[in-house]
Amino acid sequence: MMAKTPLEGMEPLSLGKATLSELDLGRLTSIAPYRGQEAALSDALKEAHGMLAPAPNRATGKEGARAIWFGQGLILLAGPAPDETLARHAALTDQSDAWAVVRLEGDAAADVLARLVPIDLRPYVFKRGHTARTELQHMMASVTKLGETTFQIMVFRAFARTLHHDLQGAMERVAARARP
Amino acid sequence: MRLDCPICGARDRREFTYVGDAVLLDRPAPDAPFEAWDDYLHNRDNPAGVTRDLWYHESGCSAWLVVTRNTLTHEVMETRLAAEVKEAGV
Ligand SMILES: [Zn+2]
Secondary structure, three states, rough: OOOOOOOOOOOEEEEEEEEEEEEOOEEEEEEEOOOOHHHHHHHHHHHHHOOOOOOOOOEEEEEOOEEEEEEOOOEEEEEEOHHHHHHHHHHEEEEEOOOEEEEEEOOOHHHHHHHOOOOOOOOOOOOEEEEEEEEEOEEEEEEOOOOEEEEEEEEEEEHHHHHHHHHHHHHHHHHHHOOO | EEOOOOOOEEEEEHHOEEEEEEEHHHHOOOOOHHHHHHHHOOOOOOOEEEEEEEOOOOOOOOOOEEEEEOOOOOOOOEEEEEEHHHHHOO
16 A cells, blocks of 8 residues: 555646645654753754754754744654654654645745735745744645745645645736736 | 734734633632622623733634734734733733
């Protein structure tokens, strides 16, 4: 048997100056530090996985092993299986199959996303390494800026096709407005 | 309308859920008199002016907030984490 990704390994979709593709981040683990254990958890994360715990609205680490701030008192570790030392300082929950993840990139990516997400996405406000819990249309989402024109978007797995539909629609409308 | 979430920053109203008067933070003792529980559960002021409400940053960081705002001017005067307000007891 083969594991299916939420978008079943969709082909990348390019429309105008934006490209949408599915991401498989590997293991996803939510980390909720116990009260007063935030600093110890950050040290353990650094020791085991090479990145400090992110401050609110930030992500740390790099491709393959990223720690994404995921809400009040919550961090998402994306990539490696969590080292057992983390469990001394935080509650760990496996979320690997729970999220659909896509990457939206290109010169028009921010314009596409701005049609769906009510946060300030201007490049001097929402910068590389910034992340936000927000909503995309009516879906709770996690949006992380991976590069100058590259965003990672996560929604609950059950919304995978809605996410794809909404992003494709916004990509079509932004592309239609671009001058030839 | 925007609310300044102490964690996330200024965010659009659509990310939040309105819960009700912040009096909900002041739960009476289990053996408090009937009148105190009656007030807590049912009786609300409807001020023309400053009011304190609970809001939930549902599509954001999931924090509960106490928002102080003016119903006459729509000015949002203060947003604080409900957990901090509760611990500070004010
Ligand atoms: Zn928030």
